[in-house]
Amino acid sequence: MSDHELARTNVILAELLGDQGCPWTKAQTHESLAQYAVEEAYELAEAIASGNSDDIREELGDLWLQVAYHSAIAEDFDSNDVAHTLNEKLIRRHPHVFGQTTVQDAAEVADAWDQIKAEEKSSRTDPFEGVSPKLPPLLMAAKTRWRGRDQKPIPPVSVAVAELVDVVNKLAQDPEMLTPECLGQALGALVTLGVSADIDPDMALRKHTATYQQEVRERYKAQHSS
Template sequence: MDDTTAAPMPRLVLVDTVDQLPGLLPLHAFQALRSCDLIVLSGPDHPLASHLDMAEERYETVPTDVGERAMGRAEMLGGLSLVDKARATWVLDRAKAVGSVGYVLGPDDTDAFTSSLGMEAAREAVEVEVVYFGLAPKGIKVLDLVKVQERLLAPDGCPWDAEQTHGSLAPYAIEEAHELAEAIAEGDPTGIAEELGDVLMQVTFHAELSEAFDIDAVAQGITDKLVRRHPHVFADVVADDAETVVANWEDIKAEEKPERTGPFDGVPSGLPAVASAAKVQSRAERLGFAWPDVNAAAEQVAEELEEVLDAEDDTRRAEEIGDLLFAVVSMARAAGTDPEQALRGAVGRFRSRFERTVDTLATEGVDPAGLTEDDWRERWTAARDAE
């Protein structure tokens, strides 16, 4: 009777990582590594190396000269670069030598390498187990954006990016915010996502340019602010409605910025006129100055319109038109409407109708310059009714 016992089958455990967070492993993945006789990393600069050092875990890294030492047998692995072939061979040899190897995938490990490694392990009678990371945390794609921005601002990066300053980028931030607002007004989810990306790029660009702060400081600052100003969520304050939330927010903000004593301190001077009017009115409203309802606000609009019509000269008329526009903003707010978005929508509708009218004239061979006022009114009514 044969009393010999077959040697256990060599084992290779492939541990998946998140490309953006290759130094982070969930508990189940770390436990799988600790069950192996040896942990292997793709190279000495693998992000997990320092963590394993602190945990005093035994590990090895694939030698950088492995390609020169394993060229012969490496040719058995098809479809890979010579270096990847040699790396795969070396990992399998270590598994067969020690019994079980836990290989942690690194940022440079391609799908072709890992799949071929698994297939070759089967041919070499090495048992393969794959441990997946699981659910990746939200926000990891932002790390890709930061990495791209770092690359653009590197010494050998983009010449245009290298010339930029916070001041030179400021107009782009304003432009991107307006384009985002336009996409929101159009109700286009794809456009909103794209414009949000452009806005986010402005944030990372400024953060990478600065020597006083980085993207982590920016994120930490706004995170701390949100937690502070939402005590009804993160503390024991009670807020049952949106009005109470806003009131609490303003009280906390006032405590954080005691230097702002004037009613309009903190209102950016560079806001578009309509948005600036709405912001100033909102601040005045906190102190009790506001029209009680939309009807009262509409009466003020009518009064301002009369004053426009009664103005005796251009200077006075310009002032009265400004008052009229300001009163219209008040009426919009009293009606619960964002005046900036309302006007943006009106501009969009005007553009659409006018472009459609001009296209129709071109199709008919009509010169727009030859239309009378009545002709334009008729055409305009038709374009509006066609919507």
């Protein structure tokens, strides 16, 4: 999308929010629009899992609409302020590109990012401040492990596998042990394994589910085509 098209979005929204604009568009607030930002983010994740480039492009546009829309109805900032805040953050958190800091690999970049972010949020009294309770449980579990790793380090993959195997073996020996608490422990062990291997558990499950759905659809079509 060119700068012209980005500016065009703001012009269109200004028209929709104008005196002769759309009643529904003009009636919305940050609060009423919040659910749509969440929905669009999920739909983007689904498109990414499917691997369809056209769908990804469309869903990115829908998500951009949420940014532009919130900026258009805000009283104390606009889309340029949002972009400025983002740009300053990107520069500040990449001193190895825009400053004199040197890093060896992506892992060091991630560590430096976390350190800079921690310094910016030094006033936090809770390590999980900012982790929304409205996040999907799988995503929240992964983010919680990342946030809490200073107090409880993320184990190596081998240790995470051992923890998961231990839980599964207990269930295999006595299936009646399967309770909500035990299942939560098993799912938690899977999340820990994913985080230990630097794999997003939420995206991994989305891709697996998309594959499962496709397999079921194909079997369904085969059964009903004869």
